[in-house]
Amino acid sequence: MKIRLLAVGTKMPAWVEEGVDTYRKRLPRDFSLEIEEIPLGQRGKNANVAKARGQEAERIRQKLKGDEYLVALEVKGKAWSTQVLAQEADQWRMLGKDIVLLVGGPDGLDPSLSAKADKAWSLSPLTLPHPLVRIMLAEQLYRAWTLLVGHPYHR
Template sequence: MRVGLFSVGRLKAGPEKELAARYIDRFAKAGPAIGLELGKLAEVGESRAGNADTRKREEAAMLEKALPDGAVLILLDERGKSLDSPAFADFLAGFRDSGKRDLMIAIGGADGLDPALYERANATLCLGKMTWPHQLVRILLAEQLYRAVTILSGHPYHRS
């Protein structure tokens, strides 16, 4: 199964971009052995429309364009469901084992994600109850994807 990321807000060159890329690269290298491949990495700039509802609608339209046909859509939101790392690994493996070809995880911009996306999404997950900037969310998610692969493959990176 290909695991892609959609992010509103571009990462500038610097330590956040480097760290996110480091974990994405580790995920890309270790994932195929357990049936998880790196999918599409879609990064779009924040909409500049006049109000938050319009901005979120425009950003949601960009997400719809980037979504592969039939993809599982997972939203990240501080009000979402909290999973520990082994449960996140099982969550991914469940979609993989049910034969899904693509799964895309979406991170919103400063306004968050459009409400319509929550109806379309297969699940909404959180990385704790605090609100993080999208740059840090990208890093946290990338690390958890790599960690999930190590859990599923029995690699000692994750020690519970």
């Protein structure tokens, strides 16, 4: 299974890459996590949020083949325990599709993408900054995998 994280926002500081890679590198090939950055939509002086979010959504759509299983990361999505995440990931493995995790930009995900997603996953009721979302995702995916294979890390 390939998990693709499509994240709006580029040029993360080195500590973010380091944090993500700490966990990403531990994942096996059949549970791999790839990160693809999506450039921010244009936000001028008279910022048109809907337009910028629409541009970001279009850039995301261009990266999709159309047969992926889409999970939108949303503050108001459903909270999953690590056990539930592991169950979800176990089901993902049966689907035979790429899993795409969608992380929005400063104004969140475009509603068209939220509507298209198969699931909406909330990491916390707090609005988290983009760098922490990436690191938490990588760590929780690693933790879920260790749970599935019975590795002691998950305790």
